[in-house]
Amino acid sequence: MNYDFREIEAKWQKYWAENETFKASNNSDKPKFYALSMFPYPSGAGLHVGHPLGYIATDIYSRYKRHKGFNVLHPMGYDSFGLPAEQYAIQTGQHPAITTENNINRYREQLDQLGFSFDWSREVRTSDPKYYKWTQWIFIQLFNAWYNKKKDxxxxxxxxxxxxxxxxxxxxEAACDDDTPSFGAADWNAYSEKEKQKILLKYRLTYLADTEVNWCPALGTVLANDEIVNGVSERGGHPVIRKKMTQWSMRITAYAQRLLDGLDKIDWPQPLKDSQTNWIGRSEGASVTFNVLPPTPSGGGGANARLTGDSSMIGILLDRAKEMRKNPTSAEDKLWQALRRKNLDVKFRRQHPVYKYIVDFICLEKKLxxxxxxEIHDYQLDKDAQRTLELEQKKGFTVIRFTNDEVISNLEAVIKKIEDVLSSLSTGEGWGGDNNDHPHQIEVFTTRPDTIFGVSFMTLAPEHELVSKITTPQQKAAVDAYVEATAKRSERDRMADVKTISGVFTGAYAEHPFTKEPIPIWIGDYVLASYGTGAVMAVPCGDQRDYDFAKHFNIDIPNIFEGVDISEEAFADKENTIIANSDFLNGLTCKEAMKKAISELEKIGHGKGKVNYRLxxxxxxxxRYWGEPFPVYYVDGMPxxxxxxxxxxxxxxxxxxxxTETGEPPLGNATVWAWDTNKNEVVTNDLIDNKTVFPLELNTMPGWAGSSQYFNRYMDPHNDEAIFSPEAINYWQDVDLYIGGSEHATGHLLYSRFWQKFMFDMGYVPKDEFAQKLINQGMIxxxxxxxxxxxxxxxxxxxxLISGKNVVPIHADVSLVNASDxxxxxxxKEWQPEYKDAEFILEDGKYIVGREVEKMSKSKYNVVNPDAICEEYGADSLRLYEMFLGPLEQSKPWNTAGITGVHSFLKKLWKLYANVSDKEPTADNLKTLHKTIKKVEEDIENFSFNTSVSTFMICVNELTSQKCTSKAILEPLAILVSPYAPHIAEELWERLGNTGSISVAPFPKFDSTYLVERSKEYxxxxxxxxxFKLELPLDMGKDEIEAAVLAHEKTQAQLGGRTPKKVIVVPGKIVNIVG
RNA sequence: GCCUUGGUGGCGGAACUGGUAGACGCGCUGGAUUCAAAAUCCAGUUCCUUCGGGAGUGAGGGUUCGAUUCCCUCCCAAGGUACCA
Incomplete structure (x- = not known):
């Protein structure tokens, strides 16, 4: 009787379907186990051999768990909304629902022939209205929720x-929009209904907002960041531009910290956790507020002229001012000390750039x-007079002059005079003081608050809203040109070109929160509008980008690290670094300085510790058309x-x-797409009166909407009253094992965790992580x-024969090549008729092809279809071979030739059962069986499926040479094999005289007594x-072993007369002779 | 650049907490069976070798009686990510 896999496989697939063998019950005395494979998008190309890898692994584990006495839920469905069906519809006019249905049928056929133990009664399709009803329902729940940070x-x-x-x-304390105004109860109650709705939108977990989005004109749609690869759309490789649109958003940022924390309690692959951690991008530091120094108040140079220093020469001025501050004359120093001691109610600065001069001392509030x-020289006198004139007449300052002598000899008189003048002057227009009445402030985020004294300029993103407000007239043209140039550059260009340093000075200055020094404000495209606040405090000595920028524009690079050379590059190391030249931070380590800087910033109200997220x-x-419609209509513009x-x-x-031609989404083409609030149904657009009939939302939901809770819907997929019943979710709880590709790391797997946490908060699910263990199968x-x-x-x-010849490699279809290449x-020639007349130069009478491992793709003619393999070798062979290829998580090349190995294994297995007897098994039989049980069980638990396939081969080889026919051995062996090769196992099980499916037969119990050995080949x-090796009894002691080994002739031969220095004996393991 | 995972025969890959490197399979070589082929079975197959033996797990060092396994430095490949302040 031959192994007729075609007949056997068809027979059992039919049996399983008819008997609903794998239908899971929602209540059972057995412990539950939920094994899940990521559901596929049913593409038109069908499955290739790479696709089933993860399904087979999940199926093996599911079947194993059934043998182990678990009530196993192992469902399958389709993520059936998506772009390809829509693109196809655009080209052919074929409705996506029809294409999708056809593809699903094809998928189902392919999946069925592989013998999976899916509970098909629970199939879901995301594009089925009965399913997406609940996707819409979750959207409504999110809309009707806000995130309370106090309760987290x-x-x-x-x-x-x-x-x-x-x-x-x-x-x-809520996760809400940045621009949320503050209001009291009275204000709230006085707001109109529309105003209230507007406010609430700022809090809802899904909200409408004008967002800058990645617009892909070719696809006519917005793309998520993870749908863009290298600046072009993942699908089709079309260019993508930034565009502002009103869009629904999900407030996933509210969950940033919990999404991070949750990673610690789930057993997911480290690389996947790392990419989520990266994606969320938590960084700790401080937010620091810099006041923007106001423009000069007086006329003259125009209302917006800056107080401090002419922009065209500010670099030189600042450098000089710094220099002069470091080297004051004794008179200057004396007066400076006095002014500081005197507590004059006003603040003085020294060596301060004003207009095109540097003045010795200045009080900005009083314009003094x-x-x-x-020593006054004649030429100096003239210049000073002109300077005084300019500053007084044109800029509205009061200038008083003292000589060095006056200050040194009669300081008190000098101070008295200053006090008199001060009291006679009215306060300026609210600028220069420390009060928080600056018209503009720049908030930055920094991870290095300890380097606050190293700040020598600030950089804003070109898109920063303050840019247009603070730029001086002199700099306006340059800034405008730069902003425009940046906007034109695509993200792609900006990313590709990271080496070019560019930027423009705005002409404006910010004030250092501690030193009160003016800091020039630049714009530069190395600062990203979308990260942090879109502004940075630049510390060139500590950050390489700031350093490069400063070097390029000749900006000062103060060194605030003790004993560190920064002449060549910035110094970013935080460990073992001592801060210097930083006032109250001097002598502290970076870590200490960070704390200190934050607490000082908090004291003066200029900043606070902050955690920032990239998410x-x-x-x-x-x-798009082919997606879930939003359950939303608009009244007076409000959703x-x-x-x-x-x-x-x-x-x-x-x-x-x-x-549409007007640029609306595809649903804008629908003529029956309005909501009647009386009838509560969709009606024709003609009836829209904005009184009882309103327009419906034209956008649809993204691909990840349908996949973010599907794993929970499987628990109760036909429930029309609820997304799932409390009984179902409380029974199944969560996914125990989830297997799928790593490409979903920052998409599906992050969004699903977000929705799960939301569902948990609202009390719908009992676990806030949906999958305890996750495995990424490698690509084939x-x-x-x-x-x-x-x-x-x-x-x-x-x-x-190609060496030395000028040849081009041409892909040949892999199906035309045999195992020997x-x-x-x-x-x-038949396949590619253009080579019909070509001369094939053979070696040894054969044409040998070259081989190369590449991604499976139609264009490379290396796609292998599972249907053909099932036809030739059977599903069991395919399943075994996919597992045998290598470790599940590793990527590995497919080579159909190798399948003959596992196929002949199955034939040998089959032969073993030809004459089953009731003979008592021998000790060898039992030893072989039990070591196989042990190894296979360990392997399955460790998802090391490749090694259990070789264990089966070893087992069958051994039993064959032992001529084992004993039922007591062969029956348990069938169960061991059944998760991997279920069809043959069922058939053998039946031939052994059993009735019913093998799938619930208890897993054989390992008994270690059969493995006990008497002797060991040391x-x-x-x-x-x-x-060499030496057979010795296992109960032999250390000394006896040593003696026996040393006495052996081979030992003596090895030693060649030398005496061993040392002999290591590990009983039961090894003997090592040193010498 | 950073993070992660890897690097073992002609190929896919084994090797538990440091203890016989190359299990198992493909391919290859030889043989049996056959009119022949397929299929099947048997033997061999890391490299070098003067047939005594010697070398060997990306490279170099270290720890150890003993290292594919642990530590350090470097090289290479794959995946993720990136002017992230």
Whole structure:
């Protein structure tokens, strides 16, 4: 009786389907186990051999768990909304629902022939209205929720409204928009309904906002960051530009910290956790507020002229001022000390740039300048007079002058005079003081508050809102040109070109929060508007980019690190570094200085410790047809949710699947797409009166919407009353094992965790992480085959003959090549008729192809289809071979040739059962069986499926040579094999006389007594190298072993007369002789 | 650049907490069976070798009686990420 896999596999696939063998029950005395494979997008190309890898692994584990007595949930479904079906619809007019249905049917056929133990009764399809009803439902729940930071969880929006009504929003700590105004209870209650709605949108977990989005004109849609690769769309490689649009967003940032913390308690691969950690991008530091120094108040140079220093020469001025501050004359120093001691109610600065001069002392509030003159030369006198005139007449300052002598000999009189003048002057227009009445402030985020005294300039992103407000007239042209140039450059250019340093000075200055020194404000495109506050305090000595920028524009690079050379590059090391030249931070380590700097900033109200995240809120609108419609209509421009009881809101029919001529999303083509609030149904657009009939949302949801809770829906997939019943979710709890590709690391797997946490907060699910363990299966790559055609001739050379010849490799279809890399030349000629007349130069009578591992792709002719393999070798062979290829998580090349190995294993296995007897098993039989049980069980638990396949081979080889026919051995062996090769296992099980499916037979129990050995073949090594083996009893003691080994003739031969220095004996393991 | 994972025969890959490197399979070589082929079975297959043996897990060093395994430095490959302040 031959192993007729075709008949066997068809028979059992039919049996499983008819008997619903794998249907999971939502209540059982057995412990539960939920094993899940990521559901596929049903693409038109069907499955290739790479796709089932993860499914097979999940299936093996599911079947194993059934043998182990678990109630196993192992479902499958389809992520059936998506762009390809829509693109196809655009090209052909075929409705995406039809294409999708066809593809699903094809997928189902392919999956069925592989013998998976899916519970198909629970199948879900994200594009099915019965399914997306609940996607819409979750959207509504998110809309009706806000994030309470005090409780660190999401709550119903009702609780927020209640607070607003009672006390306004002063005490509310919520994840909300940055521009949320503050208001009291009275304000709130006085707001109109629309105003209230506007405010609430700033708090809701899904909200409408004008967002700068990645717009892809070619696809007519917005793309998420993870849908863009290298600045072009992942699909199609079309250019992407930045554009402002009103979009639905998901406030995932509210969950940033919890998404980070949750990673610690789930067993997911480290690289995946790392990329999520990276993506969330937490950094600790401080936010620091810099006041922007005001413009000069007087006329003359124009209202916006800057107080401090002429922009065209500020670099030189600042350098000189610094220099002069360091080297004051004795008179200057004396007066400076006195002014500081005197507590004059006003603040003086010294060596300060004003207009095109540097003045000795200045009080900005009073517009008073004090100059101390040294020996006066004639030429100097003229200049000073002109300077005084300019400053007094044109700039509105009061200038008083003293000589060095006056200051040194009669300081008190000098101070008296200054006090008199001060009291006579009115305070200026609210500039220069320390009060917080500056018209503009720049907030920055820094991870290095300890370097605050190293700040020598600030840089704003060109898109920063303050840029237009603070730029001086002199600099306006340059700044405008720069901003425009940056906007034109695509993200791609900006990214590609990181080496070019560019930027423009705005002409404006900020004031250092501690030293009160003016700091020039620049703009530069190395600062990103989308990260932090879009502004940085530049510390060139500590940050390489700041350093490069400073070097390029000749900006001062103060060194604030003790004993560190910064003449060549910035110094970024935080460990063992001592801060210097930093006032109260001097002598502290970076760590200490950070704390100190933050507390000092907090004292003067200029900053606070802050945690910043890279994670942005997720844009949730897509300008597509083939996606979930939003359950939203608009009244007076404000979004309204359709009541849950009228869901699902089904996708409307459209004539065309492209965006409308006016640039609206494809749903803009629908003629029946308006909401009647009386009838609570969709009606024709003609009826829109904005009284009872309103327009519906035209965007649809993104791809990840349908996949963010599907794993929970499987628990109760036909429930029309709820997304799932409390009983179902409380029984199944969460996914125990989730297997899928790593490409979903920062997409599906992050969004799903976010929604799960939200569902948890709202009390819908009992676990705030949906999958305890996750495994990323590796990619299966193709092994391409090449023939080599000589250039300018019609000759095609075999691989061994190409050296020295000018040949081009040409892909040959892998199905035309046999296991020995020989090409079927005739078949090749038939496949590519252009080579019909080509001369194939053979070696040893064969044409040998070249081989190379590449990604599986149609264009490389290396795609291997599982259908053909099932036909030739059977599903069990395919399943075994996919596992046998290598470790699950590793990427590995496919080579169909190797499948003969596992196929002949199955044939040998089959033969073993030809004459089953009731004979008592021998000790050898039992030993073989039990070591197999042990190894296979360990392997499955460790997801090391490749090694258990070889264990099976060893087992069958051994039992065959033992001529084992004993049922007591062969019956448990069938169960061991069953998770891997279920069809043959079922058949053998039945032939052994069992009725019913093998799938619930208990897993054989390992008994270690069968493995006990009497003796051991000791490896005898010399200096760690094994030289020969010696069989010795296991109960032999250390000394006896040593004696026995040393007495052996081979030992003596090895030693060659030398006496060993040392003999290491590890009983039961090894003997090592050193000498 | 940074983070992560890897690097073992012609190929895919084994090797538990440091203890016989190359299990298992493919391919290859030889043989049996056959009119022949397929299939099947048997033997061999890391490299070098003067057939005694010697070398060997990306490279170099270290710890150890003993290192694919632990430590240090470097090289290479794959995946993720990036003017992230």
């Amino acid at each position: 969880k999401a709550e119903s929006i009702e609780t927020l409204i209640a607070i607003f009504e009672k006390e306004g929003n002063a005490s509310v 300048i004090i100059e101390v003159d040294g 942005r809120d997720a844009v949730f609108s897509r300008q 309204q949710m359709i009541d849950e009881k009228y869901l699902p809101l089904e996708l409307p029919e459209v004539e065309k699947y492209l965006p 790559t193709g092994t391409s085959a090449f023939v080599y055609r000589e250039l300018d001739s019609n000759k095609v050379y075999s691989k061994g 020989e090409l079927d030349v005739e078949a090749f 490896p005898i090594s010399f200096n760690g190298k094994m030289r």
